[in-house]
Each structure stands twice: as C-alpha cells, then as structure tokens.
Amino acid sequence: MKTQAILDKMILVVLNITLWQGRKALKQGDLALNGIDIDKLPPGTLASLGSKRIISPAAVKIFVSLKREALKHCVLSGVRFGGCGYAVPREKVEALGKELKRIKVEFEDAKKQFLSVYHEEVERWVAANPPEWAHIIRASVDSPAHIEKAITFNFAALDIRPPEETDMDGLDTEIDSLYGQLCHEVRVSARHTYENYLVGKQEITHKTLRPIRLIREKLAGLLFLDPLIADTIQVIDDTLTKLPADTNIKGTDLNMVAGLVGRQLANMGRPSASSQTEVSDSDLEEIIVIPEVVIVPETGVVAPISWDF
Structure with missing residues (x-):
C-alpha cells in the first residue's frame, strides 16, 4: 500500500546522455613508434598505459557542461531512483521537462556545430602537440558518423505501475x-x-x-x-x-x-x-556525534568541520 501511494505521487524521469571525450586507449605500439622500449614497461597487472587525446578537451567541454546542467535540474526536482532515473513529484515534471527540452536543443545545436568543425579541431590539436605524435593522433581519429552516434541527449518521463501478478518484489525495496x-x-x-x-x-x-x-x-x-x-x-x-x-x-x-x-x-x-x-x-557503529558549529571568537568567522562521511 505504501509503495502504490508513493508511486501515485511521482513520475520516473530517465535521463540518457552519452558523451564522446576525444580519448582513445594508448597502445604499446604507439610508444614503440616513438622509440620507447616497450619491453621495459611494467606488466599489465601492475600498470595500464592509459589513454591519448585526439582532440582538445576545450572542443568538447560544452557537452560536459550541458550534461551537468541537466543533472542539476533533475537533482533539484527529485531524488535518484533505481540507478536509472529520478523520482520527481508529479507537479514538478512539467517544469523539469521544459528545462530538459531547452538543454537538449542547446545540446543538439552544439553537436551540429562541433561536427561541422571536427576535422579542423583535430588538425588544430595535431599542431598543438609534438610532431612525432601527429600520425598517431590522425590514425586514431573517429569518423563524424561515429561521433554523431556517440554524442546523444535523451530523456523520458515514465508513470510506474507494477504488474498485478508477479513474483518480483524489488519495487518495494527501491521505494523504501x-x-x-x-x-x-x-x-x-x-x-x-x-x-x-x-x-x-x-x-x-x-x-x-x-x-x-x-x-x-x-x-x-x-x-x-x-x-x-x-x-x-x-x-x-x-x-x-x-x-x-x-x-x-x-x-x-x-x-x-x-x-x-x-x-x-x-x-x-x-x-x-x-x-x-x-x-x-x-x-x-551507526550513531554519530553531531559536530559543533561555532564562530571563532577572535575572528568572528565560521569554523570548518571534520566530516565523517
């Protein structure tokens, strides 16, 4: 009964945003081509090679910023639910939807603009790095078609209703x-x-x-x-x-x-x-001692707190 009462007052808003960071795995062959003795590298169980950038971080930061803004609106309106979305009060869904639609338009415009200058951005990044890495960067470049699919922004509002006959009771746990x-x-x-x-x-x-x-x-x-x-x-x-x-x-x-x-x-x-x-x-072990918050007498400023979480 409690579960249904809560479901009646909320909508699940699912936010699905994927980003392309302009990174590729750095392979041993990349180092060998630049004269680095790969036999002297530590084993894979000890360390990984990491990644290489094929484009400037500044060229794709707009997408990170817009994703952060979308997440902020979802967090302000609701609470994370089930690892896949946000439980949002029904009366706030319309306003949240307007904000997400606005951000999506900005996202799609930024994506179109980025794709139009993608190759120029790659060459600018090549020129900004040592010349011996130019062929490695160019060899790792993704196609515009791949990037278009990799950068996405979508959201959906779902009215949750559990099936009448089911043995799966996980929804009660999630609501609790x-x-x-x-x-x-x-x-x-x-x-x-x-x-x-x-x-x-x-x-x-x-x-x-x-x-x-x-x-x-x-x-x-x-x-x-x-x-x-x-x-x-x-x-x-x-x-x-x-x-x-x-x-x-x-x-x-x-x-x-x-x-x-x-x-x-x-x-x-x-x-x-x-x-x-x-x-x-x-x-x-579950009990905490709430920290005292005080104004430092000598300065009149708020003192810091040592957090235990």
Missing part, C-alpha cells in the same frame, strides 16, 4: 530506499554549501541562503516519502524566519545558519548520540 537516498543527497548538498559558502566567512548576504532554500523546495516536493521530512522543513523555516530581513547575516545569526547547515542538514537521516536513549552494541 528513497527516503534514505534523499537524506544522502541533502547531506552532500549541505556539506558542499557549508564548505564553499560558510567556512571562513564573517558575514554573508541573503543570496548565500539560496542553496538552503533549494534544499527546502526539494524536501517540500518529496514530503510524501516520509513524515520526518516535515520536521526538517520546519527547522529550516524556523531558522530563516529569525534572520534579519534587510542586513547582512553575521554574529549569532550567522552561527545559527551555520548550525542549520552543518548540524541539521549535513546529518539529515543519521542517528545521533543525543537522540538515543538506550543504545545496543549493534547500533553503536
């Missing part, structure tokens, strides 16, 4: 894991926010609160996964409403924000020693 996955994603985002926007700061602007608000929005959309999410949303709201509206945030207010991010959000879903009344030996 969604809350834990959500907590993990919030913890990662909170740690990134703490380390990149709070540590070492004496004061912050309200713009710095945007990552916290994005976490709140994500949690609000996925509230149907577990009632405990409401408690975290309340903690965020209680903290944000106490902050000054028209001035920068510093002193005790900054320490309060740092505590929200570094204590509550960075440890969401993890049992703490302070929340345990009776602890068994088997549970001991």
Whole structure:
C-alpha cells in the first residue's frame, strides 16, 4: 500500500546522455613508434598505459557542461531512483521537462556545430602537440558518423505501475530506499554549501541562503516519502524566519545558519548520540556525534568541520 501511494505521487524521469571525450586507449605500439622500449614497461597487472587525446578537451567541454546542467535540474526536482532515473513529484515534471527540452536543443545545436568543425579541431590539436605524435593522433581519429552516434541527449518521463501478478518484489525495496537516498543527497548538498559558502566567512548576504532554500523546495516536493521530512522543513523555516530581513547575516545569526547547515542538514537521516536513549552494541557503529558549529571568537568567522562521511 505504501509503495502504490508513493508511486501515485511521482513520475520516473530517465535521463540518457552519452558523451564522446576525444580519448582513445594508448597502445604499446604507439610508444614503440616513438622509440620507447616497450619491453621495459611494467606488466599489465601492475600498470595500464592509459589513454591519448585526439582532440582538445576545450572542443568538447560544452557537452560536459550541458550534461551537468541537466543533472542539476533533475537533482533539484527529485531524488535518484533505481540507478536509472529520478523520482520527481508529479507537479514538478512539467517544469523539469521544459528545462530538459531547452538543454537538449542547446545540446543538439552544439553537436551540429562541433561536427561541422571536427576535422579542423583535430588538425588544430595535431599542431598543438609534438610532431612525432601527429600520425598517431590522425590514425586514431573517429569518423563524424561515429561521433554523431556517440554524442546523444535523451530523456523520458515514465508513470510506474507494477504488474498485478508477479513474483518480483524489488519495487518495494527501491521505494523504501528513497527516503534514505534523499537524506544522502541533502547531506552532500549541505556539506558542499557549508564548505564553499560558510567556512571562513564573517558575514554573508541573503543570496548565500539560496542553496538552503533549494534544499527546502526539494524536501517540500518529496514530503510524501516520509513524515520526518516535515520536521526538517520546519527547522529550516524556523531558522530563516529569525534572520534579519534587510542586513547582512553575521554574529549569532550567522552561527545559527551555520548550525542549520552543518548540524541539521549535513546529518539529515543519521542517528545521533543525543537522540538515543538506550543504545545496543549493534547500533553503536551507526550513531554519530553531531559536530559543533561555532564562530571563532577572535575572528568572528565560521569554523570548518571534520566530516565523517
């Protein structure tokens, strides 16, 4: 019953993006052609030769950037589900779809532009490297037709409905894991926010609160996964409403924000020693001590945290 209730409130968004990095395996023959004694190389069980580039990384970085942007929108809207997609609240699917369509158009335009100058990019890369490697680079060049198939951007929205008669009960397990996955994603985002926007700061602007608000929005959309999410949303709201509206945030207010991010959000879903009344030996390893977040008295800046995850 719980599984179906959650499925009724979510859509599975599958993102399928493949990239061509302009790399090829570096073979022993490539080294032999350049006068390197391959007999002196370590055995394959000890080390691998790695790869060689046949084009500049700058020429294909646009595709990496667009993939990263698409993933960001999926992460902000939903939670990773089943290793193949994202569980997205039904009310957010339309907005997410618009963003993914926009990114796909940019992706296809960039692909068309790249293919039109592909051979020029290869020759530019050849000219930028030692001449003795020119024939090795050219011999490894893929055809434009191969690259066109290798660089792809696609996505789909699926309404999941389990078959009525089946012995496979894995869907229940996947659904049960969604809350834990959500907590993990919030913890990662909170740690990134703490380390990149709070540590070492004496004061912050309200713009710095945007990552916290994005976490709140994500949690609000996925509230149907577990009632405990409401408690975290309340903690965020209680903290944000106490902050000054028209001035920068510093002193005790900054320490309060740092505590929200570094204590509550960075440890969401993890049992703490302070929340345990009776602890068994088997549970001991799962319990964490929530770090203290403090403003350094001498400087008034937020102190770093030694993370245990």
